[in-house]
Amino acid sequence: MPVTKLSATYKVTERIEESAFIEQLIQGSESAFRKLVNDHKDRVYNTCMGFLRNPQDAEDVSQEVFIEVFDSISDFREDASLSTWVYRIAVTKSLELIRYRKRKKRSGFFQALNTMFNEPDDNVDETEFMHPGIELENKERAKVLFNEIDKLTEKQKVAFTLQKVEGLSYQEVADVMESSLPAVESLIHRAKENLKKQLHSYYQQNEID
């Protein structure tokens, strides 16, 4: 049997197995849900961490992702793989929290009022956070890079983070972002170019020895 035919058969079998698994999830099988969580929790957490740079936020959002999956699995149309769908939810939820935080920062007056009457916000400062998976010798540089990634446009940020931090292939990034492969290639290229420029001016301002 030729290799291409074999891989196509394998894909079909995989698809059928996934459909059966989704059916179990729809029926509310606890073992299926546990399997889904255990299979995806680390990747979801890592994705959230890449965007949010805060272990507590990443944990909360990861939980929200699986709750969303639990709630809306019956709406899943299977036009993408289950893991892509889960990733998509993780990205959307992380971006939602970032947008919410930005709005909160903008409304400084109301925030001041809020802290006056409530407990102060105990979020970790993103600039001080360091991803746990970064080698010690790269920590300072990675901190600078993460700060510059934040200045990119949302799409460039998503594409770059998914590819660089999460290690997804360009095709996987395209699937998660519901975009075409050339569009993702262009986004990541532009993100790299912009980062180069930004880092250049950063190091010019903060002179290095």
Next chain:
Amino acid sequence: MKKRKNIHEEVDKTLRSLDNIEPAKTDAFFYSRLTAKLENRKEKGYQLSGKTEFGFKLAVAAVLIMVSLNLISLIQFQPVTTDTAEAEATTENWAEEFTASYQVLDLGYYDNLEQE
């Protein structure tokens, strides 16, 4: 020149700083925390749905009371409506009564005066 080269090198190193990044991992109790959150949410959902049901009943009762009050006031204070002919007749009667009381519409007044 040297400074420029240094900046270039530093930019390249910074861009490569995420190259061998190890993925961050959750701990072993993630699933337990997740199921606890789901359970907690279910309980809250039940409590909330009870409250919502009561609120809905209250709102329906308030709307019914308002509608019935409106109906009562409409029936009670309905303005008296008359048709056009009736209205005209009433106006004529009123004019006759008015002129009779002042006796100004005596058409033979001057004839009577000349004869006298």
